[in-house]
Amino acid sequence: MTISIMGNNVTPIQPNESVNQVKRSPSEAQANFASTLKNAIEDLNHIQLESDKKTEAFASGKIDDLHDVMITAQKSSVTLETTVQVQKKVIDAYNEIMRMQV
Template identity: 60%
Template sequence: MNPLVNGVTQPAITNSGAGKPSISPGEAQSNFANSLKAAIEQVNDTQVASNSKTEAMANGEIDDLHNVMITAQKASITLETSVQVQRKVIDAYKEIMRMQI
């Protein structure tokens, strides 16, 4: 039976036949680090694309303001989302640190 945390059923940890978790802590850390790195790179890519289109618009190389504004808005939303996720992760970490064993 999976425990309930804040009304949400938590996934059970699966064990292989030898009684060990199916993924090692090192692998989990590596997977998390790779996912985090990819997400940060995506945020950076959207910011770079926005900056390059804005510069091209300022230099007169692009006449389509519509696409420049869409790119800038995508970059803004991506950055704001990453900041909100960061805040939620910090809140979750603080909550875990307050838990008693």
């Protein structure tokens, strides 16, 4: 089924059957989670370093594109804020699991 919105054809998202069929051992799931978390933190670090470099370059007069510097700084800020919020949610989930009675 295709839906037409303002002349653009949009195909609805179909459920992915293979998602339910993935079976992982606890150690595989733990390794996957750890690598995902590590990659996210590395991405955050890269974005912050890029922002710092552009800010320093602007302050020293090497570049004069203030818009690019501000966009990069805002991107860094939003990424950091998102990471902090995700961290809070993970800690809340962990605390909730620890409160469960077995």
